[in-house]
Amino acid sequence: MTFYNKDMIYAEFKEAEIKDSKNKKNKYGNRIKLFKEHKELKEEHPEYYDGVNINFANLLLMWSAPNPRDHCYQTVFGKTYAEKHAEETQEKEVTI
Numbered sequence: 378m379t380f381y382n383k384d385m386i387y388a389e390f391k392e393a394e395i396k397d398s399k400n401k402k403n404k405y406g407n408r409i410k411l412f413k414e415h416k417e418l419k420e421e422h423p424e425y426y427d428g429v430n431i432n433f434a435n436l437l438l439m440w441s442a443p444n445p446r447d448h449c450y451q452t453v454f455g456k457t458y459a460e461k462h463a464e465e466t467q468e469k470e471v472t473i
Contacts, residue, residue: 380425
């Protein structure tokens, strides 16, 4: 029994993103709520997510960070977005 698929989750995320864009106080509140709910539901009913390979715990951690983009870059590259961008810009200038 599959209850969720990636397209459904992406649509929910898009909706949460739109709601967050209208909220001045809590920029990521709806996205955080979405991932928290999915994380809990997946723990209680993993069968609802058969065929869905999304790590809601990591997404919740990322969107709960003060700067989600920096958190993502720090996790993947070990640098903030600004540091990685500066490095790439410098590499481009050297190759030109």
